[in-house]
Amino acid sequence: MDRICIYLRKSRADEEIEKTLGEGETLSKHRKALLKFAKEKKLNIVEIKEEIVSGDSLFNRPKMLELLTEIENKQYAGVLVMDIDRLGRGGMKDQGIILDAFKESDTKIITPVKTYDLNNELDEEMTEFKTFFSRRELKTITRRMQGGRVRSVEDGNYIATNPPLGYDINYIKKNRTLKINNDESEIVKLIFKLYVEGDGAGTIATYLNSLGYKTKFENSFSGSSIVSILKNPVYIGKITWKKKEYKKSTDPDKIMNCKTRDKNDWIISNGKHPSIIEETLFNQANLILNERYHVPYKVNGKLCNPLSGLIICGVCGNKMIMRTVKNKKRIMCIHKCGNKSLNFDYLENEILKTLKEYLSNYKITIKTENKNINTDIHSKQLLALNKELNALNNQKLKLFDLFERDVYTEDVFLERSKNIDERKTNIENELIRLNNMLEQENKRASEDDIRIFESMIHGYENTDDIVLKNKFFKSIIFKIEYFKNQGQRNDNFKIRLYPKLLR
Numbered sequence: 001m002d003r004i005c006i007y008l009r010k011s012r013a014d015e016e017i018e019k020t021l022g023e024g025e026t027l028s029k030h031r032k033a034l035l036k037f038a039k040e041k042k043l044n045i046v047e048i049k050e051e052i053v054s055g056d057s058l059f060n061r062p063k064m065l066e067l068l069t070e071i072e073n074k075q076y077a078g079v080l081v082m083d084i085d086r087l088g089r090g091g092m093k094d095q096g097i098i099l100d101a102f103k104e105s106d107t108k109i110i111t112p113v114k115t116y117d118l119n120n121e122l123d124e125e126m127t128e129f130k131t132f133f134s135r136r137e138l139k140t141i142t143r144r145m146q147g148g149r150v151r152s153v154e155d156g157n158y159i160a161t162n163p164p165l166g167y168d169i170n171y172i173k174k175n176r177t178l179k180i181n182n183d184e185s186e187i188v189k190l191i192f193k194l195y196v197e198g199d200g201a202g203t204i205a206t207y208l209n210s211l212g213y214k215t216k217f218e219n220s221f222s223g224s225s226i227v228s229i230l231k232n233p234v235y236i237g238k239i240t241w242k243k244k245e246y247k248k249s250t251d252p253d254k255i256m257n258c259k260t261r262d263k264n265d266w267i268i269s270n271g272k273h274p275s276i277i278e279e280t281l282f283n284q285a286n287l288i289l290n291e292r293y294h295v296p297y298k299v300n301g302k303l304c305n306p307l308s309g310l311i312i313c314g315v316c317g318n319k320m321i322m323r324t325v326k327n328k329k330r331i332m333c334i335h336k337c338g339n340k341s342l343n344f345d346y347l348e349n350e351i352l353k354t355l356k357e358y359l360s361n362y363k364i365t366i367k368t369e370n371k372n373i374n375t376d377i378h379s380k381q382l383l384a385l386n387k388e389l390n391a392l393n394n395q396k397l398k399l400f401d402l403f404e405r406d407v408y409t410e411d412v413f414l415e416r417s418k419n420i421d422e423r424k425t426n427i428e429n430e431l432i433r434l435n436n437m438l439e440q441e442n443k444r445a446s447e448d449d450i451r452i453f454e455s456m457i458h459g460y461e462n463t464d465d466i467v468l469k470n471k472f473f474k475s476i477i478f479k480i481e482y483f484k485n486q487g488q489r490n491d492n493f494k495i496r497l498y499p500k501l502l503r
Contacts, residue, residue, distance in 0.1 A: 002043075002077035002078065003044055003047075003077055004043045004044055004076060004077060004078050004080055005045075005046065005070070005075075005078075005080070006038070006047070006048040006079075007081050007087065008027050008048070008049065008082075009061070009064075027050060030082050031050075033082065034112070035413075038080060043080065045080070047076075047421075048418070049063040049064075050063065051064065058088065058094040064087070064088065067079065071101050071102060071105050072101055072104075072105055074106075074107070077107065078110045079107060079109060080110045081110070081111055083111055084111065087109070102118050103118035106119060109127070149241070152176075153269055154269050155175070156177070156239060156273075157175050157177055157272065158177050158239060158273065159241075162217075163181075164216065164232060164234050165187065165188060165215060165216045165229060166181055166184045166276050167180060167185075167234070167273065167276075168180075168181045170273070172272065175272065177271065178271070178272075179273065179274075180273075180276060187208065188235060188276050188277065190208075191204055191226060192277050192281055192282070192285050195285050195288065196281065196284050196285050200223075201223040201224075201227050202222075202336070205221040205222050205223050205225065205226050205336060206336045220336070222334045222335060224334070230285050230286065230289055231286065231289065233282070234271065235276045235282060236278075236282045237274065238271060239271040240266060241267040242265055242267050243260065243266050244259070244261065245260075245261055303466050303470060304466060305321070306348075306466050306469035306470050307322070307351075307473065307480070308470055309470070309474065310474065310477055310479055310480050311331055311480050311482055312480065312482065313335070313339050313481075313482060314481040314482050314483035314494075314496065315338060315339040315483070316333065316337035316339070318334075318335050320332060320482060322344060328344075329343070329345075330343055330344060338485065338486065339483065339484060339485075340493075341484075342482070347482070347495070350491075350493075351497065352457065352460070354495065354497050355497070358499055359450065359454065382431065382435070385431050386431070389424065389427050389428070392420055392427070393424075399413065399416055399420065452476075456472045456475050457472075459472045460472040460473060476500050477499055478498040478500055481495065481496040482494075482495050483496075
């Protein structure tokens with residue numbers, strides 16, 4: 001039976017309709033409609049991909065990138081979508097990549113209205129025609145949305161998604177603005193008061209955390225969050241828009257590109273909301289702020305920390321960062337939990353030393369185990385797994401039967417179907433692994449693991465490319481927990497390393 005994948009994507013226009021008209025969740029409606037269509041046409045749905053991020057660029061849609069890879073590997077006979085433009089209506093280049101992948105792999109595009117075969121000349125022309133008009137429609141919608149946002153800001157409305165600390169969202173005759181949150185506003189007032197009295201952002205953050213105060217998102221305060229509050233003119237009744245320009249980067253080593261626009265391009269208007277801070281106090285705080293050095297809090301560009309995403313604070317559990325202090329790179333936790341910072345070189349050397357010791361011990365363990373391979377155990381495991389696989393296949397048949405009889409809802413069917421498929425995949429992968437172990441009794445897969453592990457360590461030590469270093473370590477390490485209390489000095493610290501090469 002042909003394997004079919006459902007692809008769901010919410011457009012920006014859908015998001016606007018949901019916000020303005022209060023209509024229900026678009027993806028849920030589309031999922032229900034496509035499952036109903038699949039049931040009527042008896043399509044074998046083996047996967048459902050739901051794009052949870054909005055974005056026109058292909059680089060910003062991870063599920064589509066994942067789908068294209070699977071299409072190129074000919075994993076599906078067709079992809080079911082609400083309409084062709086749900087696959088993408090961004091630039092011509094992106095659309096070309098998507099349509100070429102479907103054509104070259106001979107994968108059908110299935111919609112409730114028509115099935116498109118891009119190797120059929122008429123279908124291909126119709127698809128190109130529809131995508132052309134989709135692009136034009138997208139540009140028109142984008143212009144209208146941007147114009148509407150600008151007009152709303154100029155009228156003094158607050159259009160950002162979340163309110164800042166000290167405020168809650170408030171609607172006045174359908175206009176979205178802010179109202180003061182009395183408890184939180186006292187925290188904001190305290191921040192400005194302490195800052196103009198001479199306390200630094202980091203000191204204020206530590207003090208607020210000691211009092212049990214939290215940010216708007218229930219996180220601990222940090223120096224950067226204090227600076228962000230001090231710079232925000234919303235607290236003197238202003239609304240700003242178009243101050244910074246953010247663009248998702250096509251560079252995989254960057255999160256996004258960010259640049260500050262020229263001041264002439266900023267939109268600053270008087271908001272409809274009440275102020276929390278007097279303008280004289282706000283100006284005084286920002287005058288002090290401009291005279292001091294603060295670590296930049298804007299989005300970073302190129303990766304500069306080879307341990308990025310790996311170092312976890314052993315005290316508070318947050319990810320640690322690298323900053324340059326007095327021309328030396330240091331690893332630190334910005335959450336003021338008491339875990340002391342460390343010279344990066346000390347940490348890097350200790351990690352490499354620990355990895356090499358672990359690998360040496362692993363080799364000894366494997367050598368010992370290879371002398372005592374018990375194929376009978378593996379054979380019994382194979383029998384048990386095959387029995388379980390047959391049981392799951394029977395469950396899948398019963399699941400479709402219950403779905404056809406409306407005993408299960410679409411949501412229950414989808415959840416249980418995906419659960420069975422995941423279990424089947426795990427069992428099939430385990431069967432492959434066990435069969436390989438039986439076929440290569442004297443050449444264990446562990447030897448390959450060791451070789452890869454060694455090459456990753458060697459690669460890390462012999463390159464200056466930060467991105468490559470990070471990839472090398474992430475391929476062999478889950479995470480590294482770091483501990484250092486105030487009484488420990490220099491290279492006196494502790495790490496707990498979680499390698500991926502485990503028995």
